[in-house]
Amino acid sequence: MAQTILEVKDLHYNYPDGTQAIKGIDFKVEEGQMISILGPNGAGKSTFFLHFNGIIEPTSGQIIIEGEPLKYDKKSLLKARAKVGVVFQNPDDQLFAPTVYEDVAFGPMNMGLDEEEVRRRVETSLERVGMSEYAQKAPHHLSGGQKKRVAIAGILAMEPKVMVLDEPTSGLDPNGASAIMQLLYDLNADGMTIIVSTHDVDLVPMYSDNINVLRKGKILKQGTCREVFGDEKVIEDADLRLPWVGQIFEMLEQEDDIVFGDDGYPLTVADARETLLEKL
Amino acid sequence: MSIFEDTLDHYSTNNELSESNIYSKIIFALLAILLNLMTGSPIFPFLIFLLCSFLILYFAKIPLRFYATFMAIPLGFAILSGIFLAFLGTGEQIWTLGFGIGITKGGINQAMLVFFRVLGGVAALGFLILTTPMNRIFAIFHDLHVPAVITDLAILMYRYIFLFLDVTATMYNSQKTRLGYHNYMSWMKCLAALAGMVFIRTWEQGEISYKALASRGYNGQLNMIREGDSIKDVSIRDWILIILFVILSVFAIIKLGNWTIF
Numbered sequence: 001m002a003q004t005i006l007e008v009k010d011l012h013y014n015y016p017d018g019t020q021a022i023k024g025i026d027f028k029v030e031e032g033q034m035i036s037i038l039g040p041n042g043a044g045k046s047t048f049f050l051h052f053n054g055i056i057e058p059t060s061g062q063i064i065i066e067g068e069p070l071k072y073d074k075k076s077l078l079k080a081r082a083k084v085g086v087v088f089q090n091p092d093d094q095l096f097a098p099t100v101y102e103d104v105a106f107g108p109m110n111m112g113l114d115e116e117e118v119r120r121r122v123e124t125s126l127e128r129v130g131m132s133e134y135a136q137k138a139p140h141h142l143s144g145g146q147k148k149r150v151a152i153a154g155i156l157a158m159e160p161k162v163m164v165l166d167e168p169t170s171g172l173d174p175n176g177a178s179a180i181m182q183l184l185y186d187l188n189a190d191g192m193t194i195i196v197s198t199h200d201v202d203l204v205p206m207y208s209d210n211i212n213v214l215r216k217g218k219i220l221k222q223g224t225c226r227e228v229f230g231d232e233k234v235i236e237d238a239d240l241r242l243p244w245v246g247q248i249f250e251m252l253e254q255e256d257d258i259v260f261g262d263d264g265y266p267l268t269v270a271d272a273r274e275t276l277l278e279k280l
Numbered sequence: 281m282s283i284f285e286d287t288l289d290h291y292s293t294n295n296e297l298s299e300s301n302i303y304s305k306i307i308f309a310l311l312a313i314l315l316n317l318m319t320g321s322p323i324f325p326f327l328i329f330l331l332c333s334f335l336i337l338y339f340a341k342i343p344l345r346f347y348a349t350f351m352a353i354p355l356g357f358a359i360l361s362g363i364f365l366a367f368l369g370t371g372e373q374i375w376t377l378g379f380g381i382g383i384t385k386g387g388i389n390q391a392m393l394v395f396f397r398v399l400g401g402v403a404a405l406g407f408l409i410l411t412t413p414m415n416r417i418f419a420i421f422h423d424l425h426v427p428a429v430i431t432d433l434a435i436l437m438y439r440y441i442f443l444f445l446d447v448t449a450t451m452y453n454s455q456k457t458r459l460g461y462h463n464y465m466s467w468m469k470c471l472a473a474l475a476g477m478v479f480i481r482t483w484e485q486g487e488i489s490y491k492a493l494a495s496r497g498y499n500g501q502l503n504m505i506r507e508g509d510s511i512k513d514v515s516i517r518d519w520i521l522i523i524l525f526v527i528l529s530v531f532a533i534i535k536l537g538n539w540t541i542f
Contacts, residue, residue, distance in 0.1 A: 055494055092443055096435070096436060096493065097435065098414055101507060105505035154496065
């Protein structure tokens with residue numbers, strides 16, 4: 001059994017004005033997993049994520065990173081942030097340096113690595129996200145997708161155990177969004193543990209088979225794609241919908257009485273093709 | 281990215297000399313400014329102006345139109361101060377305005393000297409500014425042992441200027457879309473709202489940027505990697521050209537002496 005790398009125990013968080021943002025979440029991440037957190041706007045995804053590396057201190061509950069409960073002194077926080085990297089939703093919030101190269105080098109420099117190691121990491125991570133040729137550019141001369149890639153490289157260069165991405169596909173064109181998800185999928189295949197929040201229900205089933213549905217500060221359901229999307233009530237409660245591919249099969253079943261097996265609707269184009277080929 | 285197409289920042293990062301050693305450029309620009317101030321004749325600053333303009337337009341390939349707009353404002357000031365200086369000279373007046381005020385020969389000479397010195401100085405500074413990306417200049421700050429807090433602030437300000445320029449442009453357009461700025465009162469109200477909103481946005485951005493920096497281990501000081509050229513990398517060719525430039529300049533300054541038009 002894989003090692004538990006990040007654990008959240010009975011997490012509660014109230015905003016300074018008393019509003020409850022997180023209302024008791026238990027959450028467990030094992031090494032090598034790729035987990036999606038699905039939820040509507042305002043479900044508390046970003047707030048939840050900022051607990052993972054101690055940016056937000058919970059009202060009650062515990063964050064456990066590699067078996068060690070997170071403490072909130074300077075040294076422990078620095079250690080936690082090197083292990084759990086958070087990529088922010090808006091890359092403009094994250095990129096600050098005059099050039100891409102310096103920005104990506106920022107994290108490793110803060111970890112106190114020597115210059116040679118920093119340069120090696122910067123170059124490998126820029127290579128990894130396909131932005132090597134932009135190293136000397138200023139962030140404000142890049143497109144949205146390129147900024148996103150640089151933001152990811154900035155976290156990759158810290159070589160964290162877990163990478164947490166808040167809405168990595170938001171604001172990107174369809175090809176850009178798929179390319180980013182493919183990149184994350186590849187990173188995961190190479191052993192990185194990844195947690196992604198999104199509400200792009202069409203993209204999720206292609207890349208992840210471990211879904212948590214978050215709504216109003218609580219996890220409604222946890223399971224595989226078919227389990228989660230098969231649960232109509234959860235999907236409706238969380239203001240989500242079936243992926244378009246699933247909806248075709250739902251309509252065919254409900255309106256035309258054509259049933260394709262009983263383990264839920266296919267959710268990706270590839271699944272649909274297979275199911276259709278079988279039937280025909 | 282269209283609003284950034286015609287900015288100084290765009291040209292300073294995208295010209296033929298962006299990549300050349302910053303120390304060559306800084307040493308040349310500083311020497312040119314210094315020599316420019318040591319001369320007593322308006323001819324030498326004019327030569328500096330010609331040389332720098334040639335470098336900017338021919339070598340760096342900055343469009344003439346942009347260079348002209350860049351020079352227009354300092355030039356306007358230079359002309360204004362030139363006119364005043366022409367009236368301030370003492371001695372025999374060659375043209376009298378009345379009330380005892382008039383233009384003198386000495387005044388004209390003084391005005392010419394100041395005008396051409398401004399021209400030469402701005403062109404030399406322009407050579408540095410127009411051909412050097414900002415991030416290279418930050419690297420120089422580090423070499424000159426400027427306190428880290430100043431460099432850090434400059435780096436953050438430089439980055440967020442462009443972000444807020446973008447925010448401001450978007451808000452301005454959205455106000456205009458809803459018929460803002462249609463008369464004087466509306467203009468006043470819209471501008472006030474815009475300024476207020478941008479201020480609040482900077483505040484929010486500050487909070488979230490701090491969180492993002494902290495996520496990457498920020499603890500009060502920006503640890504930046506040392507990037508950029510070293511003074512040791514200035515090529516022999518550059519050194520020879522700079523020395524040649526100084527020798528010729530000194531020779532020209534001595535030859536021209538205090539030669540004036542009148």
